[in-house]
Amino acid sequence: MTDFKKNKQLYQERVKRMTDAADNKVPDRIPVCSFIESYALSYAGTTINDVQGHILKHVKAYGDIYKDIYFDCAYVPYLTHSIKMGQTLGSEVFFASDDGVTLQHKEDCPMVPEDYKKIAEDPILWILDEFIPRKFPKYDGTNDEQLKSFFSSLPPFLEFAGTLVAGNFYFEKFLGMPVAVGGSAEMPLDFFFDFLRGFKGTVMDVRRHKDDLILAKNAIAEYSYDLIKMTHLMMTMPPHIKDLPWLLDYGVNGVVKGGNPKLKPFPWILNPCHMPPFLSDSQFEELYLDDFVAIADHIQKCGGHMFTVLEGQWGEQKLKWLNERVPEHSVTFVVENDDIFEAKKIFGTRHSIMGGMPLAMLRESSKSECVDYAKRLVDELGPDGGYVFATDKVLLAPGDVDIRNYAAVNEFVHVYGQYK
DSSP, X not given: OOOHHHHHHHHHHHHHHHHHHHTTOOOSBOOBBOOBSTHXXXXXXXOHHHHTTOHHHHHHHHHHHHHHSOOSBBSOSXXXXXXXXXXXXXXXXXXXXXXXXXXXXXXXXXXXXXXHHHHHHOHHHHIIXXXXXXXXXXXXXXXXXXXXXXXXXXXXXXXXXXXXXXXXXXXXXXXXXXXXXXXXXXXXHHHIIIIISHHHXXXXXHHHSHHHHHHHHXXXXXXXXXXXXXXXXXXXXXXXXXXXXXXXXXXXXXXXXXXXXXXXXXSEEEEXXXXXXXXXXHHHHHHTHHHHHHHHHHHHHTTOOEXXXXXXXXXXXXXXXXXXXXXTTSEEEEESSSOHHHHHHHHTTTSEEEEEEOHHHHHHXXXXXXXXXXXXXXXXXXXXXXXXEEESSOBOSXXXXXXXXXXXXXXXXXXXXXOO
C-alpha cells in the first residue's frame, strides 16, 4: 500500500536537495538525478507501441526503474514527443526504432533561404501559411480537409497532455519523486536548427545568409518567451491547492494580459542547446550569447531556473563567456562532452553543474571502476555544493547501460556524498 505521507516528505526533501544544489548552496547530500528518456520502457519490459494510447500504463512503466534504483530526481516521467500526433497529420518526424524502445527523430525542415525575409516580416504568418502545410501534408488542402485534419489531431494531443499531467502526479504522489523538467526554453537560433531549417541548412546559412538569418532570428526571439510560458504551465500540472493563487496570476498576467507570469523555482525550464558546438567562438558571441543571457535573465527575474544541456563539445571560451555573462545562479549546466572537472573550475560557485558519469563507462567498465570514478566526481566536484550527480548523456536505447553498474554508482553517491 502506498504511504502518501512518507512520499510527501521524500518529495519535499528531494526538491530541497535539488534547489539547494542549483543555488550553489550545500545541501544535506549530493543529489542524484536521472537522465533517462525512453530507456525506462526497456527497463519496464515494454515498448513505445505498447504504451501509446494507455496513459496509466505509460507513466507506470516510466516509474519502474525509480522503484529499484536510488534517485533524488527524475529527468522526465514520459515520452517527450507524441508519435501519433505527427502520424495523424501525415508526418513521420518522430518514430520508434527497430528495438521498439528508442524514440528517434528524422529531420524534416522544409524551410529555404528565401524564407528568412518573410519570417523577419511576420513569423507567425509564415509558419501558419507556409511552414505548417509543407511539414504536415494533411494541412495542405482545402479548408474542409484542413479542419478535418485539425480535429483528427485532437485525440493524440489530449492524450499527450493527459500524460504530462498524469506523469507528474504519479511520480510525486506514488514515488515521492520530483521531476526536473518543468517547461522548455529554445534559443532563437536553435529554432532554426531544430525545427525550421535543420542542421545542414542552418550551419550553411550562418556563412552564406548571415544578415537575413540575424533578422529572422531577432523576429522570432519573442516567441522563445511565449514557449516558456506555455510549456511551464503544461508541465507543472496538476496544481496543488496552495498553487491556485499562482495559477490565477499565471492565467491573468501570462494569458489574458500577455505579460510575464511568475515561474516556479522548481521544476526547471529545460534548455537543450544544439547549435553552439557547430559555431566558432566568434560566431557564438555574435549569434547566440546575447540571446542566451537574455533568456536566462528573464527566467530568473520571473522566479524560475534554467536547466541547460551543453550538448556536444563547447570549448573553454564559450564556457568562460557563459560564466561571466549569465546571471549568477540562474542556470544549472549539464556537461556532456566537455571536461566536467575543467567546467567546474570555470563556473566555480557562480553556476551549478550536473552530469559527469560517463554512460560509456557504465556500459563497458567493471563495477569497481565505475564506483571509483563516481568517487572522484564527488571528491572533486562536490565539496562546495552546486553539483548534481548524473550521467553525461541521456539513456535512450536498451543497451545504453549495464544496469548493475548504474545502480551501484547511484547508491554509492547517495551514501558517500553526504555533507552532514
